[in-house]
Amino acid sequence: MTEKLVYVLNGPNLNRLGKREPAIYGSQTLDDIGAMLEERGKTLGISVLLFQSNHEGDLVDWLHEAEDAGAHAVLLNAGAYTHTSVALLDAIRSITAPVIEVHLSNPHTREDFRHKSWVGMAAKGTIAGFGAQSYMLALEAAAGL
Template identity: 80%
Template sequence: MAAKLVYVLNGPNLNLLGTREPDIYGSQTLDDIGALLVERGEELDIAIDMRQSNHEGHLVDWLHEARAEGASAVLLNAGAYTHTSVALLDAIRAIGVPVIEVHLSNPHTRESFRHTSWVGMAAKGTIAGFGADSYLLALEAAARL
């Protein structure tokens, strides 16, 4: 049996992890997190396709691609688009692939504008507040879907 495919999609400014507000987001880079996911994915027989873009349309296109490629799940850290993007909400609803919303920090302990998640309105679930471990916990959840 072929490995399950899980897309890991990252939104704006996540390319700056490790240097961007490490008191909030931690000191690990996105590449560090990707390496952890690949390692754990191998143990779970899951292939990881990890991407990052600062452009909302790329994230929408990649969600569509996840459907076309038969992904078993998508882990999505949409960054600030979490709180603003009806386009991501609509794409998640349209693709029929379970999406797990991921956040390094806990948006509910931060500014009030971060308390609303358009992504969360369509996501299977949300994992937030555990730093880089949020991604690993989300991958564990995806393995069980």
């Protein structure tokens, strides 16, 4: 069986997980989440590549790279760019690899400005509100695509 490649892209401030507002985002770090994804990926036949940047253009570049690398899927937690980035919307629409939008918290239970997702307009689906488990659920969904 050939391993499937899944890119996991993380946007601004997600490098602060474990320190930033743990009541909202939990106490696990992005490295903790990455290790969980890699472990589960092995059982699913998935190779996971984890990236994080506070810069919008990096996320756009990695979406393009995922496509060029033949990624089976992309898990994208765009952080605050979810609600502001037409560039990410356009980048997702420019690739054929399915993108699964991921959020630790549930944006619909938070401030009004978080209720609109530019990413969600082009994503295959969205998994939100389950903390670090959101990533694991998204990986399971990606495996089933």
